[in-house]
Amino acid sequence: MDNTIYLDNAATTRPFEGAESIIKRHLENEWNNPSALYTAAVEQERRLKKDKETIMSAVRAENVIITSCGTESNNTVIFNGARRTGKPRHYITSAYEHACVYECFRELEQRGEKVTFVRPGPDGKISPADVAREVREDTALVSIMHVNNETGAVNDIDGIARAVKKVNPGTLFHSDGVQGFIKVPFDMKKSAVDYYTASAHKVHALKGTGALFLSLKSPLKPYILGGGQENGMRSGTENTLGISVFAGAVGDYLSNYDLYTSMIVKARQSFLESILDIPDTVVISPSDGAPHILSVSFPGVRGEVLLHSLSTRGIEISVGSACSSKKRKNRVHDALGLSGELAEGIVRISFSHFNTAEETAEAGGIIREEVLKLRRFRRL
Ligand code: PLP
Numbered sequence: 001m002d003n004t005i006y007l008d009n010a011a012t013t014r015p016f017e018g019a020e021s022i023i024k025r026h027l028e029n030e031w032n033n034p035s036a037l038y039t040a041a042v043e044q045e046r047r048l049k050k051d052k053e054t055i056m057s058a059v060r061a062e063n064v065i066i067t068s069c070g071t072e073s074n075n076t077v078i079f080n081g082a083r084r085t086g087k088p089r090h091y092i093t094s095a096y097e098h099a100c101v102y103e104c105f106r107e108l109e110q111r112g113e114k115v116t117f118v119r120p121g122p123d124g125k126i127s128p129a130d131v132a133r134e135v136r137e138d139t140a141l142v143s144i145m146h147v148n149n150e151t152g153a154v155n156d157i158d159g160i161a162r163a164v165k166k167v168n169p170g171t172l173f174h175s176d177g178v179q180g181f182i183k184v185p186f187d188m189k190k191s192a193v194d195y196y197t198a199s200a201h202k203v204h205a206l207k208g209t210g211a212l213f214l215s216l217k218s219p220l221k222p223y224i225l226g227g228g229q230e231n232g233m234r235s236g237t238e239n240t241l242g243i244s245v246f247a248g249a250v251g252d253y254l255s256n257y258d259l260y261t262s263m264i265v266k267a268r269q270s271f272l273e274s275i276l277d278i279p280d281t282v283v284i285s286p287s288d289g290a291p292h293i294l295s296v297s298f299p300g301v302r303g304e305v306l307l308h309s310l311s312t313r314g315i316e317i318s319v320g321s322a323c324s325s326k327k328r329k330n331r332v333h334d335a336l337g338l339s340g341e342l343a344e345g346i347v348r349i350s351f352s353h354f355n356t357a358e359e360t361a362e363a364g365g366i367i368r369e370e371v372l373k374l375r376r377f378r379r380l
Contacts, residue, residue: 004314005363007271009202010149010179010293010350011318016204016249026241033237035227048238051247058182058250059196060189061213065220065233066243070178070199071100073212076234077174077195078104078143080220089140090114092164094126095335097145101176102331105143118144119335124153124286128163135167142173146180146196150332150348152285152293154184161192172218178202181211182253183261184290194218200242204352205249209242260353264291270357271349274364278371284338284346294349298367299341301374306347309370315363318348 006014034044056064067073078091078101093105095117105115116134121127126144135142142164146157161173174195180186181198188196195218200209214220226235253260268291275281275296284295298306303319310317319330333343351360 002314004316005355005359007315007317007349007351007355007360007363009352009355010348012201012207013204013352014354015206015245016252018248018252019205019245022244022248023241026244030240030244034240035229035237044240048240048243051243054247054251055198055211055243056213058254059177059198059213060187061196062189062216063214063218065212065214065230066238066246067210067212067234068208068239069210070098070176070197070202071210073197073199073210074098074100074143074174074176075104076212076220076223077197078108078141079223080141088112088114090116090136090138091140092116092118092131092134092142092144094144095119096148096150096332097143098149098176098178101143101145120148120153124148124151124284124289124336126155126160128156128159131160132163132167135164135171137168139164139168139171142171144173144175146175146177146186147184147290147293148332149179149293150330151295151336152179152289152291154180154286154288154290157186157193158191161194165192177213179290179293182250182257183264183292188213188215200246200249203246203249203253205246206242209239209246211246256353261291263353264351264355266357267351267353267355267360268292268294271351271360271364274361275367278368282342282345284336292351294351295346296349297338297342297345298347298371299345300378301371302344303347305374306345306367306370309374310367313366313370315366318350319346 032041032044034041034048052064091105091108091113109115118126118130144155144160147154157175164171164173172194175193177196178199182203194215196213198211201207220233222233224234224236229235229238280299282297284297307317307319
């Protein structure tokens with residue numbers, strides 16, 4: 001293990017301790033194709049079913065389709081209805097979705113569909129009433145994220161789904177749960193949410209595996225056709241290794257939920273205590289946000305400049321979504337009404353239970369030094 005302090009857990013997470021033994025078992029004797037008919041393959045099919053049940057148990061889902069990532073799950077739902085009708089329809093999403101939701105809706109607009117982008121309120125959240133006000137008779141789908149990946153704001157997705165269905169019971173509701181999955185409790189069985197997305201690499205499993213949870217009555221038209229895997233919804237030989245590690249990580253998180261959550265809260269708290277007296281520090285994240293994501297601004301220091309100077313000192317943070325980090329303008333900051341030096345000075349620090357309170361305090365101390373140094377340079 002190196003000496004870096006990794007504080008970019010919203011971008012991806014270190015695989016959980018049990019991953020190595022699952023990978024080893026897979027390479028040795030769990031590599032059979034689960035669709036084959038001999039005993040070893042039937043055993044794989046049984047394991048696959050059990051792994052999927054474990055993954056579903058995290059949100060009490062009735063059904064799941066395993067995909068390659070959160071991006072694929074989101075694309076699958078958003079383009080699902082659009083491929084079904086010749087008549088243009090209406091969609092609602094938020095202005096601060098992750099690019100893999102936002103860009104799908106931009107594409108639907110290009111194809112002639114109508115899309116309404118709802119803005120977050122002053123509390124950083126999407127209000128159920130604001131969404132319900134936009135629902136029309138022809139609204140096919142509403143997609144609102146569970147936890148915002150830049151600020152950690154937690155949306156009341158069940159409340160929004162119910163408000164939407166009150167206006168139009170036929171409108172389907174999807175939530176991108178990539179940053180919320182497991183970390184923020186969500187019970188799909190009790191909710192009015194039809195589709196919920198998760199991604200394995202955000203919860204200490206491997207890249208290349210995602211999930212699309214759906215209720216038994218949620219319609220879905222497959223667009224990857226072939227051997228009929230995933231109940232005909234997504235053909236292609238299953239990524240049994242990725243799924244087993246995903247299930248292992250979910251099982252580990254669920255059985256240690258209170259411990260991991262309290263470790264994250266402690267890591268965040270000690271970080272906050274070490275930076276709050278840096279002059280002009282502004283916490284952008286809402287106080288009731290998800291504990292693992294913290295957005296902070298140090299006005300007078302550009303976020304990217306701070307990120308690079310911290311990187312040379314072994315601290316890994318980000319200025320926002322890793323997928324959009326190369327884009328100059330931050331659409332999420334615009335949606336939140338943040339501009340000027342406040343917006344330019346924003347960095348995102350994201351935690352996991354692998355972080356200790358000691359190391360996050362140390363990282364905070366180094367941030368203090370770098371912020372004060374960079375501000376001095378700026379004023380010269
Ligand atoms: N949605 C949100 C909110 C995310 O934060 C991310 C990744 O950062 C994604 C979707 C994309 O997930 P994946 O990397 O599995 O495609």
